[in-house]
Amino acid sequence: xxxxxxxxxxxxxxxxxxxxxxxxxxxxxxxxxxxxxxxxxxxxxxxxxxxxxxxxxxxxxxxxxxxxxxxxxxxxxxxxxxxxxxxxxxxxxxxxxxxxxxxxxxxxxxxxxxxxxxxxxxxxxxxxxxxxxxxxxxxxxxxxxxxxxxxxxxxxxxxxxxxxxxxxxxxxxxxxxxxxxxxxxxxxxxxxxxxxxxxxxxxxxxxxxxxxxxxxxxxxxxxxxxxxxxxxxxxxxxxxxxxxxxxxxxxxxxxxxxxxxxxxxxxxxxxxxxxxxxxxxxxxxxxxxxxxxxxxxxxxxxxxxxxxxxxxxxxxxxxxxxxxxxxxxxxxxxxx
Amino acid sequence: xxxxxxxxxxxxxxxxxxxxxxxxxxxxxxxxxxxxxxxxxxxxxxxxxxxxxxxxxxxxxxxxxxxxxxxxxxxxxxxxxxxxxxxxxxxxxxxxxxxxxxxxxxxxxxxxxxxxxxxxxxxxxxxxxxxxxxxxxxxxxxxxxxxxxxxxxxxxxxxxxxxxxxxxxxxxxxxxxxxxxxxxxxxxxxxxxxxxxxxxxxxxxxxxxxxxxxxxxxxxxxxxxxxxxxxxxxxxxxxxxxxxxxxxxxxxxxxxxxxxxxxxxxxxxxxxxxxxxxxxxxxxxxxxxxxxxxxxxxxx
Numbered sequence: 312x313x314x315x316x317x318x319x320x321x322x323x324x325x326x327x328x329x330x331x332x333x334x335x336x337x338x339x340x341x342x343x344x345x346x347x348x349x350x351x352x353x354x355x356x357x358x359x360x361x362x363x364x365x366x367x368x369x370x371x372x373x374x375x376x377x378x379x380x381x382x383x384x385x386x387x388x389x390x391x392x393x394x395x396x397x398x399x400x401x402x403x404x405x406x407x408x409x410x411x412x413x414x415x416x417x418x419x420x421x422x423x424x425x426x427x428x429x430x431x432x433x434x435x436x437x438x439x440x441x442x443x444x445x446x447x448x449x450x451x452x453x454x455x456x457x458x459x460x461x462x463x464x465x466x467x468x469x470x471x472x473x474x475x476x477x478x479x480x481x482x483x484x485x486x487x488x489x490x491x492x493x494x495x496x497x498x499x500x501x502x503x504x505x506x507x508x509x510x511x512x513x514x515x516x517x518x519x520x521x522x523x524x525x526x527x528x529x530x531x532x533x534x535x536x537x538x539x540x541x542x543x544x545x546x547x548x549x550x551x552x553x554x555x556x557x558x559x560x561x562x563x564x565x566x567x568x569x570x571x572x573x574x575x576x577x578x579x580x581x582x583x584x585x586x587x588x589x590x591x592x593x594x595x596x597x598x599x600x601x602x603x604x605x606x607x608x609x610x611x612x613x614x615x616x617x618x619x620x621x622x623x624x625x626x627x628x629x630x631x632x633x634x635x636x637x638x639x640x641x642x643x644x645x646x647x
Numbered sequence: 648x649x650x651x652x653x654x655x656x657x658x659x660x661x662x663x664x665x666x667x668x669x670x671x672x673x674x675x676x677x678x679x680x681x682x683x684x685x686x687x688x689x690x691x692x693x694x695x696x697x698x699x700x701x702x703x704x705x706x707x708x709x710x711x712x713x714x715x716x717x718x719x720x721x722x723x724x725x726x727x728x729x730x731x732x733x734x735x736x737x738x739x740x741x742x743x744x745x746x747x748x749x750x751x752x753x754x755x756x757x758x759x760x761x762x763x764x765x766x767x768x769x770x771x772x773x774x775x776x777x778x779x780x781x782x783x784x785x786x787x788x789x790x791x792x793x794x795x796x797x798x799x800x801x802x803x804x805x806x807x808x809x810x811x812x813x814x815x816x817x818x819x820x821x822x823x824x825x826x827x828x829x830x831x832x833x834x835x836x837x838x839x840x841x842x843x844x845x846x847x848x849x850x851x852x853x854x855x856x857x858x859x860x861x862x863x864x865x866x867x868x869x870x871x872x873x874x875x876x877x878x879x880x881x882x883x884x885x886x887x888x889x890x891x892x893x894x895x896x897x898x899x900x901x902x903x904x905x906x907x908x909x910x911x912x913x914x915x916x917x918x919x920x921x922x923x924x925x926x927x928x929x930x931x932x933x934x935x936x937x938x939x940x941x942x943x944x945x946x947x
Contacts, residue, residue, distance in 0.1 A: 384771035387800040414774025440750030459823035497941035
């Protein structure tokens, strides 16, 4: 069995969100610095040295963990900034850093041998040989799996690696393998890998037209909404497009991942942690989702066999979900 | 490097073509002016018109014709059977292997053989590239989104070759989901191999009818064809040694020849661009090279 089991890891896009997560039962929070060293590089989000110190103080005061995401890919001109971020994290006393880039892992493991390393979902490790590569060469202790594997596939990974596994449990759903999607830079020049954001705000335009509300990304029409439809953020894999004369959500509907009902199975498989997506969401969102998941994980740990998601939990989560629709994603085979 | 000394590579076939068409295609490749040919299925494990044994036969014929042959591995490796297929490729004794996943890198390092670090490995900085050199990578393919400005500032380790994706619809994304099967309301496990009907992928347009992306099974590509034939003079300051041309269904022989002639300065950059445009399956783009949106085409 891993050292931890079903830790609840919650998003902290800001200090108030961090406090909300800790106060409502997160075992750990993950956060990023205020630049493109992390994959939620949106204005108004993230931490500077001062808020980081305060956040760590708050979390550690309540015996919770702080994980710092440095999960974009450093580039030649700015590599030193990523390395400084590793130093900053180590000196601030975070419990682990979450990395995707092998070069940066080499730097971290050499410079800060005692600093715990997690493999980011942006590292695109979808099989145990890949995870074991990062473990053997850089001492990675936990891997966050891309949202592409079915549960039997997760179980197979678990059997073949000593590395702890963290799974996404709830929130925004990437239909593409994380770290292997350049759709955003193809449309607007900035990709998650280098810029730290998909479909970034500066490229987004909302425009009311006689045909309805249009959402565009760098001029590309991502969707158009009739008056009775609620317009969503133009994440480009969740737009409606035309294929062979038919207009539909060609890649993915605007749904959220919700794996609450899979918790007993995750428990049985010895999954170390469940991750909630949403560093771009409000403290109120974080509080609500954390509270529900805390209750659910406690219920599973108390009695996994008789676990059933409570109707009130699902209702609470439905209220805050993107598009108000839920899916089990790739954990459920027919989704593919 | 002088333009004339640059080598041409034919990238792995990203589409699913019928067996006879595929075999016929590679019979022709033997006579084309390409130096390196990448073979194998890199997109979907369900595709089986050619099995590994078939690819090995194609590989041998191309090697006999004087080509350097590299076996490319699948990009998204999920299941135990994917790993089994990967191990077979890694264990082959005759041909070099291109790793498109760190699982493949792991097995190649364990086997102690030199390899090509493929475009899906996300090598964006000198430290990671140096790390790959230590692990015995002898050639690397930068991410397709890497601009010239970034490539120029990458110190490339000695003896490491650099292969640039220079022609073809751009492989942009991979998913567990098959978008082609989804189009036909089929589940991936019962996809009926509908991607075989789309020799250059299935077009995805915006609601305004603008060509945007192309669905190729679990892979999403650009609708526009990325081309650098008119920018060959810009390569000389970089460490690029090989240009990768990605197969399309039509006029690939002409495309290869145009690139070779442009490198040998038998035709001008403007001529190469104009002639290529008559060969491409859709409009051209070069925005990634210029450091802007990949779909755009810069001014000459």
